[in-house]
Amino acid sequence: MSEEAQHIRVQDLSMAYGTRVIQEHLSFDVMREDVFVIMGGSGCGKSTLLKHMIGLMEPAHGEIFYDGVSLQRIGPQQRDAMRRHWGVTYQSGGLFSAMTLGENVALPLQQYTGLGARQIAELVAYKLSLVGLAGFEDYYPAELSGGMRKRAGLARAIALDPDILFFDEPSAGLDPISANLLDELILQMRDALGATVVVVTHELASIFAIANNSVFLDAESRTMLEAGDPHRLLAESTDARVRSFLTRGRDSSEESSVGRSRR
DSSP, X not given: OOGXXXXXXXXXXXXXXXXXXXXXXXXXXEETXXXXXXEOSTTSSHHXXXXXXXXXXXXXXXXXXXXXXXXXXXXXXXXXXXXXXXXXXXXXXXXXXXXXXXXXXXHHHHHHOOXXXXXXXXXXXXXXXXXXXXTOTTOOGGGSOHHHHHHHHHHHHTTTOOSEEEEESTTTTOOHHHHHHHHHHHHHHXXXXXXXXXXXXXXXXXXXXXXXXXXXXXTTTTEEXXXXXXXXXXXXXXXXXXXXXXXXXXXXXXXXXXXXXXX
């Protein structure tokens, strides 16, 4: 892969809470327009890695580069400017409960653009329509289902047409049909925006449905065991921990068929 296509590089990253090491020696690349999944069992540090990647936590060691620029070597103003090209969604949707959906989606447009009220209202309506929530501008988060709140969170995340979208367990708490619809929506947004997507998840259905690149974190060894297309890892990995995670005790040939059918 050319350096030009490389969007994110994580280089010899170690993460810790005080003296407690969570993960160490993480090195992987995320290419432009990848759907990159951070996967692994509970407690391995998936969400912690995401927090490092968006600059909410500082590494114990190592660096994270965006288009060749180190997040650790730039100042606060440059970080803020970089983050304006990112969209982040959270497990619960992360919406402000006292604000309507329209007000939630309008917030980044009001803060970071010079657009007038009418233009913002038009953009808000458009972004909500993209996620299947046309006409829901005046609804409050509490009036929506879990799946609708997650879609509303995505509408806010794409308000500024980001280059990178980060998702933390987007399918958590959703029924299989809603989770599948959200997976399809993530791919649609990637294609519409030409964005790179980074997703934290342990859901096999989502991993095989959307990912073309990944890293597997292991809680026991406190480091990454594999990186690459999860379909390839399923077919070729010789690491018992990776294979156990990707098959969940099923027959490997059956799981391979599932993976192929959802690509």
